[in-house]
Amino acid sequence: MTVRAERGATTRELILITAERLFAERGVYAVSNRQISEAAGQGNTAAVGYHFGSRTDLVRAIVRGHSQEIDRIRERMIARVRGSRRIRDWVACLVRPTAEHLDALGTPSWFARFSAQVMTDPTLRGVMAEESLGSPSLVHAVEGLRPCLPDLPPEVRAERNDMARQLMVHVPAEREQALADGAPTVRAGWHDAATGLVDAITGLWLAPVTEGP
Incomplete structure (x- = not known):
């Protein structure tokens, strides 16, 4: 469970960093969750929703x-x-x-x-x-x-x-x-x-x- 939690925290941080960069460069609504997941190197294209829920929650976390x-x-x-x-x-x-x-x-x-x-x-x-x-x-x-x-x-x-x-x-x-x-x-x-x-x-x-x- 500890390894899984650490992996989840790392994934979450990587998504945050990637989303911030893409939002800054392209605009918040010009970037899809799929694009963020792919740019963050996540095989699961639903990773953003899994870790943060809504787009508003993701922005709030950043x-x-x-x-x-x-x-x-x-x-x-x-x-x-x-x-x-x-x-x-x-x-x-x-x-x-x-x-x-x-x-x-x-x-x-x-x-x-x-x-x-x-x-x-x-x-x-x-x-x-x-x-x-x-x-x-x-x-x-x-x-x-x-x-x-x-x-x-x-x-x-x-x-x-x-x-x-x-x-x-x-x-x-x-x-x-x-x-x-x-x-x-x-x-x-x-x-x-x-x-x-x-x-x-x-x-x-x-x-x-x-x-x-």
């Missing part, structure tokens, strides 16, 4: 596997800035943990592109929200940021929150794609890329609001 490490990094960062009233400190707690995790994954990685694919799908966005965006460390970072923000009209605050989320999802995905393609990047490393993103989002929150028509 997100959960990364979120735990990202949470650990964010908790460490929050401990350093707790009590701060600087917008930049809390924006960094939102941006840098993912960048640090992607750096640790090496090149090529697929999680940033996978995340972008999931966040653009209305039916799967909730999975990312539950597993990643709803993490305690992220909630703490958002709560730390909220009192630091300027007094903005509710509609402007909502609009800029959407803009910031788009930047945090798609900028890392574009960089990850460039690295995978061997293309030149504006910033040399993930740390510097995160610095640029923190600068941009901080500036977004502090930008003036134009009144009137």
Whole structure:
């Protein structure tokens, strides 16, 4: 039974890695379970369904596997800035943990592109929200940021929150794609890329609001 359990765990991990790569490269619904099983070297083409059930459960497992490490990094960062009233400190707690995790994954990685694919799908966005965006460390970072923000009209605050989320999802995905393609990047490393993103989002929150028509 132990050998069987170990073999099952290995198969499960291989499917997760393969599915993440294919979803990142082609899109979540452009890849069938059969294609994932075959690319993972499984003779049983129903292996994905056997180990994970639905497509949603598979996506959830991929997100959960990364979120735990990202949470650990964010908790460490929050401990350093707790009590701060600087917008930049809390924006960094939102941006840098993912960048640090992607750096640790090496090149090529697929999680940033996978995340972008999931966040653009209305039916799967909730999975990312539950597993990643709803993490305690992220909630703490958002709560730390909220009192630091300027007094903005509710509609402007909502609009800029959407803009910031788009930047945090798609900028890392574009960089990850460039690295995978061997293309030149504006910033040399993930740390510097995160610095640029923190600068941009901080500036977004502090930008003036134009009144009137």
